[in-house]
Amino acid sequence: MLDLKFISENAEFVKDVVKNKKEKANIDELLNLYENKKKLQFSFDNLKATQNKVSKEIAKKKRNKENADDLLAQMKLEAEKVKKINAELSESSKKLENALLRVPNVYNKNVPIGSSEDDNEIVRYEGEKKEFSFKPKTHIEIAEKNHLLDIERGTKLTGSGFPTYVNKGAMLERALINFMLDFHITKHGYTELKVPFMVNRKTMTGTGQLPKLENDMYRITEDDLFLIPTAEVPVTNFYAGEILNEKDLPVKFVAYTPCFRREAGSYGKDTKGLQRVHQFNKVEMVRLVKPENSYEILDEMVADAEDILKALKLHYRVLNLCTGDLSFASAQTFDLEVWAPGAQKYLEVSSISNFEDFQSRRASLRFRGDDGKPHFVHTLNGSGLATPRTFIAILETYQNEDGSIDVPKVLQPYLQGLKKI
RNA sequence: GGAGAGGUGGCCGAGUUGGCUUAAGGCGUGCGCCUGCUAAGCGUAUGUGGGGCUUAACACUUCACCGAGGGUUCGAAUCCCUCCUUCUCCGCCA
Numbered sequence: 001m002l003d004l005k006f007i008s009e010n011a012e013f014v015k016d017v018v019k020n021k022k023e024k025a026n027i028d029e030l031l032n033l034y035e036n037k038k039k040l041q042f043s044f045d046n047l048k049a050t051q052n053k054v055s056k057e058i059a060k061k062k063r064n065k066e067n068a069d070d071l072l073a074q075m076k077l078e079a080e081k082v083k084k085i086n087a088e089l090s091e092s093s094k095k096l097e098n099a100l101l102r103v104p105n106v107y108n109k110n111v112p113i114g115s116s117e118d119d120n121e122i123v124r125y126e127g128e129k130k131e132f133s134f135k136p137k138t139h140i141e142i143a144e145k146n147h148l149l150d151i152e153r154g155t156k157l158t159g160s161g162f163p164t165y166v167n168k169g170a171m172l173e174r175a176l177i178n179f180m181l182d183f184h185i186t187k188h189g190y191t192e193l194k195v196p197f198m199v200n201r202k203t204m205t206g207t208g209q210l211p212k213l214e215n216d217m218y219r220i221t222e223d224d225l226f227l228i229p230t231a232e233v234p235v236t237n238f239y240a241g242e243i244l245n246e247k248d249l250p251v252k253f254v255a256y257t258p259c260f261r262r263e264a265g266s267y268g269k270d271t272k273g274l275q276r277v278h279q280f281n282k283v284e285m286v287r288l289v290k291p292e293n294s295y296e297i298l299d300e301m302v303a304d305a306e307d308i309l310k311a312l313k314l315h316y317r318v319l320n321l322c323t324g325d326l327s328f329a330s331a332q333t334f335d336l337e338v339w340a341p342g343a344q345k346y347l348e349v350s351s352i353s354n355f356e357d358f359q360s361r362r363a364s365l366r367f368r369g370d371d372g373k374p375h376f377v378h379t380l381n382g383s384g385l386a387t388p389r390t391f392i393a394i395l396e397t398y399q400n401e402d403g404s405i406d407v408p409k410v411l412q413p414y415l416q417g418l419k420k421i
Numbered sequence: 422g423g424a425g426a427g428g429u430g431g432c433c434g435a436g437u438u439g440g441c442u443u444a445a446g447g448c449g450u451g452c453g454c455c456u457g458c459u460a461a462g463c464g465u466a467u468g469u470g471g472g473g474c475u476u477a478a479c480a481c482u483u484c485a486c487c488g489a490g491g492g493u494u495c496g497a498a499u500c501c502c503u504c505c506u507u508c509u510c511c512g513c514c515a
Contacts, residue, residue, distance in 0.1 A: 041472060042472060044472095044485095045472060045473085046473095048485085049483060049484070076495060372467095
């Protein structure tokens with residue numbers, strides 16, 4: 001969340017942000033709630049101060065065996081007032097909190113203003129589109145021919161969007177996960193975390209999924225738990241509520257988890273095969289850093305994710321997301337889109353974002369600085385990478401005319417040396 | 422799932438017949454003094470968040486926070502209720 005003081009001092013800017021991010025937060029209403037809460041807090045504090053003082057006098061009199069009936073009578077009335085205003089105050093605080101949690105993060109000055117993905121800025125292309133001497137097949141055709149996926153039976157087990165990987169398909173998927181984890185750990189210095197796949201409401205609120213996206217997540221109502229839509233949630237919240245030492249920064253975590261997304265409202269869009277699914281696997285990088293250089297770190301994380309695509313020798317492009325495509329919590333996001341020759345389009349495989357102190361304020365993630373005082377860290381995360389579309393790109397890029405697939409060199413050790421599927 | 426015992430400041434730990442404790446004492450840490458150096462010793466400071474005052478910061482002042490949320494009371498770390506959680510034992514189970 002944003003700092004209330006910041007919002008009140010930059011109200012017009014924040015209103016622009018809400019508009020450009022296509023959010024709904026009402027800033028004027030929020031500021032009214034803020035003023036109202038401050039007033040109530042002031043009255044409450046003053047009443048409490050009186051009450052505390054007189055209660056001490058009563059205590060003193062009682063100790064001295066003096067009569068305190070008049071004070072007691074007086075305080076009885078005061079107590080009523082305190083109770084009443086306290087109720088108003090907590091009501092007001094709750095409303096303010098709820099409103100504040102729905103205000104999106106501000107974006108930084110390098111984010112292009114725009115309303116949809118068409119306004120995203122293409123930063124650069126890396127590598128070349130592979131030339132084929134034949135018409136490249138789609139991943140669905142290739143998977144079918146080699147029996148790598150069983151979409152129908154996955155659907156039978158659960159429903160559409162829950163793909164089941166079979167035999168070499170399952171092995172290739174697992175190889176990808178292991179390769180990416182090892183790569184980030186050994187080449188980029190990340191520490192692996194293996195986290196729960198369900199989290200509670202507080203954790204979901206910490207990274208900004210709640211309250212806004214409750215309908216986009218799978219929920220265990222019995223225990224009020226949510227299936228994570230990304231490892232970002234448990235990993236970023238790992239140190240929630242703590243004050244870290246400056247020397248503990250930067251924190252660099254990498255974690256593999258499955259991700260669960262209802263994708264409500266996107267039915268029928270890109271649903272073919274693995275393009276858009278309800279459950280998928282992802283290796284996620286998360287960093288907690290000092291505020292001063294978080295944008296350098298963002299570039300570094302983009303490079304970390306790119307390194308995977310480079311190692312797999314896949315063609316891709318880098319996008320700087322415009323305001324309209326930027327998520328609620330992000331200050332700036334770069335997407336990596338990999339080229340899929342069969343589908344003849346670029347597919348998003350990674351999203352790397354700097355949240356500045358938006359998440360750390362929500363989750364209370366702080367470090368003690370040189371000045372001895374706590375400061376909010378900046379949080380960043382990025383996929384490194386999501387597997388389904390990477391899987392698609394591998395199948396489609398490495399396919400041969402006879403329908404077989406060459407295994408990318410870096411994955412061969414993870415498939416017992418297998419060179420061809 | 423059942424039974425019992427706990428959850429206090431960075432850490433340890435007192436406080437549970439409600440009121441000179443709006444958290445004692447210790448450790449750790451910062452600063453100062455002392456001292457060939459170090460250690461010891463002495464002194465002093467040391468939580469988080471919000472509000473008021475202030476151009477702002479400092480300072481000052483005030484409120485809240487003793488697992489979380491309610492309640493009783495003039496007054497709650499202390500009493501009552503609900504929940505969470507840790508440990509021990511039992512049961513069930515991969």
